[in-house]
Structure formats: structure tokens, C-alpha cells
Amino acid sequence: MTVATLRSRPGSTLQTAFDHLRDVGLRLSAARRLVLEALCAADGPMSAEQIAGGIGGRVPCSDLASVYRNLEVLEQTGIVRHVHLGHGPGLYALTTGGDREYLTCERCGDFRALVPAELDGVRGLIRERFGYEACFVHFPIVGLCRSCRSDTGALSAPGSAPAPT
Structure with a gap:
């Protein structure tokens, strides 16, 4: 099967x-x-x-x-x-619900499971620009969640300059 x-x-x-x-x-x-x-x-x-x-x-x-x-x-x-959703140990999930790809916050550890089709646009940009077929099942897209971003005034990436006030 x-x-x-x-x-x-x-x-x-x-x-x-x-x-x-x-x-x-x-x-x-x-x-x-x-x-x-x-x-x-x-x-x-x-x-x-x-x-x-x-x-x-x-x-x-x-x-x-x-x-x-x-x-x-x-x-x-x-x-x-x-799957690896941060700096900790590998995490395990059942596959019976279908494939999932992930977004994870490197500050608070929150994650979001997505149906792979939700990342097709990102995958298409990576394919077009770099020639790679991206997959986020095993390793997620890492960044800052909305809450952590707004708490620090940071833009979308760690180490970026704070948003102008």
C-alpha cells in the first residue's frame, strides 16, 4: 500500500x-x-x-x-x-491527514502547519529564481510570527532594522 x-x-x-x-x-x-x-x-x-x-x-x-x-x-x-521545527529535537506526526509543510517562529517556537498547496507560490518563486524545487515538510520556513514581529517592531527577518516609527 x-x-x-x-x-x-x-x-x-x-x-x-x-x-x-x-x-x-x-x-x-x-x-x-x-x-x-x-x-x-x-x-x-x-x-x-x-x-x-x-x-x-x-x-x-x-x-x-x-x-x-x-x-x-x-x-x-x-x-x-x-520534522524539525526549530533548534530542538525532531518532532513526529502522523501522515494519515496528508502532507503538511510548516512555518515556524524562531523566537517563540510557534508553528503553523500548512497544506503544501498553500506554499506553491513561494515554491514557484524559488524554482524560477534559483532552479530548486523547494519542500518544507522536513525543514520549515523559519522567521518571526506576527506577534513576535510586532513585539519588537522588527521587519519580517531576524536581524533586520526595526520598523520606522
């Missing part, structure tokens, strides 16, 4: 993930179930440490080494993807 097929399957995100594991010949162990339930309960991409810690009490805590092992297996099957 391809990842595209996985994303198009009807039903709940969690059930889709469980079905995908079985379809690729993997057992739905208690540890895998826990990782998938945690990712499904999360508000966005989560670190392995957050998953092992139970995501603020939303799911039971689990062994960190087990979480890492299962995330690796789940990523190999295409049901989980990791």
Missing part, C-alpha cells in the same frame, strides 16, 4: 493507522498502539520525549527507548514523518 492510498482511506485517523500497520504486515503491539494514540491525541508534531511522557496526561507514559524504536518502524512504513 502506498502512502497516498493510506491518506485517502476513509475512517478515523487512528483506525487508518492501525489498518495500515496490518496491511504492511506489522503487528499492532501495545507499544505501537500507544505511540499512534499519542500522535493522534497531539495538537501537532511531538518529540519522542513528549510521547513517552504521555503528552501532558492525554495518554499513558511509556519507555523512551521503546518510543524511539517504534517511531523508527512507523516512519519506515510511511505512517509517521519527522
Whole structure:
């Protein structure tokens, strides 16, 4: 089964993930179930440490080494993807809702998940100007969010001169 097929399957995100594991010949162990339930309960991409810690009490805590092992297996099957949304550890998210690309604030750490089509204009400018096909799934577009920008009077880029008053 391809990842595209996985994303198009009807039903709940969690059930889709469980079905995908079985379809690729993997057992739905208690540890895998826990990782998938945690990712499904999360508000966005989560670190392995957050998953092992139970995501603020939303799911039971689990062994960190087990979480890492299962995330690796789940990523190999295409049901989980990791992303780097700042200077911290890699974060993990389910792919059952479709691809997401990200914008992240380097000051406050806030991020915004976008459907890839929302960045097609940016991608087109990069392709036209530099000949690169940009992808922001693994590494986001980094900058300052509106709130951080307005708090400092900065323009759109870190290190830029403050806006005239």
C-alpha cells in the first residue's frame, strides 16, 4: 500500500493507522498502539520525549527507548514523518491527514502547519529564481510570527532594522 492510498482511506485517523500497520504486515503491539494514540491525541508534531511522557496526561507514559524504536518502524512504513521545527529535537506526526509543510517562529517556537498547496507560490518563486524545487515538510520556513514581529517592531527577518516609527 502506498502512502497516498493510506491518506485517502476513509475512517478515523487512528483506525487508518492501525489498518495500515496490518496491511504492511506489522503487528499492532501495545507499544505501537500507544505511540499512534499519542500522535493522534497531539495538537501537532511531538518529540519522542513528549510521547513517552504521555503528552501532558492525554495518554499513558511509556519507555523512551521503546518510543524511539517504534517511531523508527512507523516512519519506515510511511505512517509517521519527522520534522524539525526549530533548534530542538525532531518532532513526529502522523501522515494519515496528508502532507503538511510548516512555518515556524524562531523566537517563540510557534508553528503553523500548512497544506503544501498553500506554499506553491513561494515554491514557484524559488524554482524560477534559483532552479530548486523547494519542500518544507522536513525543514520549515523559519522567521518571526506576527506577534513576535510586532513585539519588537522588527521587519519580517531576524536581524533586520526595526520598523520606522
